[in-house]
Amino acid sequence: MIDSIRETAGRWLGDGTIDAFVGFRRREDGSVVPTRIRKAADARRLVFGDGCVHNLMSYVDLGGEEKIGLLLKGCDGRALVQLMIEGEIERERVKVLGVVCPGLSSDGVLEPKCEACRVNAPPVYDELVATDGVEPWEREPSLDDVAAIESKPHPDRAAHFASEFDRCVRCYACRDVCPLCYCEECVTEKARPQWVEETIKPSSNFYWHLIRAYHLAGRCVECGECDRSCPVGVPLKVLNRKMAREVESMFGYVPGVDPEATPVLLEFKEDEEHLLCPGGVT
């Protein structure tokens, strides 16, 4: 498989189809990091396998002009499609080398993001690299993490999240790594009005996590990069997964699947009164 990744990336760079290719390379210490190459000769350094967890869509300059080649797993591919749905990137700007992802492990244990994976091959691609013995699949992952929260009474839920958010150092790594958090000016940076206080304290941390989850509702593709990037283990993905299930049950929408879809909050149906119940007064 690695030969066909190298061959394709090299071919695209060599014949000028793309200006740059984003994939992975191995460092001398054995770790794997994302890399951007511009010369066909460098394609021989590309690798794929355990450690290639990063969502490479985070490395695409949405406003740019360059034509970019991308190595995309299922999760990364959904991010691309959701960005297309939101009009942030033209399909023509990227050449996609899809991989049928085997699921990635670290020290023999499947990565948490892969446990929660819904689709292991990108929904759109120009070429697809097969992995020995791995078929493309779609599945409905367990929602145990969401159910565990929902089994608690409301005051305990609030106490649980307050203690988890309390650790947040507001580095915004979760936001910056997210391929869908692309606002030029994040609400955390706005001063007039200042909805989210900058000071690190229980209420402002809680606020930050609410607005982050809301802004990603109907958009998050559950690649799990937020969880993976947090230096202090704040459970971010569970909020996104909860909202993803709500969006799916309310609107039948799964982000990052159908490039022709309309973002859920940019449309409505006239007969959606059921959305207000239960809990509505009347």
Place this chain on the structure above:
Amino acid sequence: MSSDYDPTIVGLLCNWCTYAGADLAGTTRIKHPQNMRAIRIPCSGRVSPHFLFTSFFQGADGVFIGGCHPADCHYTNGNYYARRRFALMKSLLDFVGVEPERMALEWVSASEGDRFAEVVTKFTEGVKGLRRPSALKRDGLES
């Protein structure tokens, strides 16, 4: 918290309907609980998640949004967008510990003073029935 729990409720009321309905309820002296602080907004579609979140962190026990009935929005379809957004805000807040009784989006027209009193009474009673303050108050989180 005992039954004399006196919750603070923020009302985000559309200028073209519910706000006038509230006015009508007042001028025609229809009895309803006085827990709500009414804030006039141009349309239920103006309600951003910040309005709910900020209300709760700053001390609200409940947030009531009033908009024009479906098909009657002054701006054609602001209330339809509001309905989708509200459903998501509510499920998120519910998930992190705000009881669903503390949030409502209701349709009340300018001529429905009686309906205004009715839905606000039911909402207020629902919040009172929880018998405890909302867990999201800043003062509570920071004590």
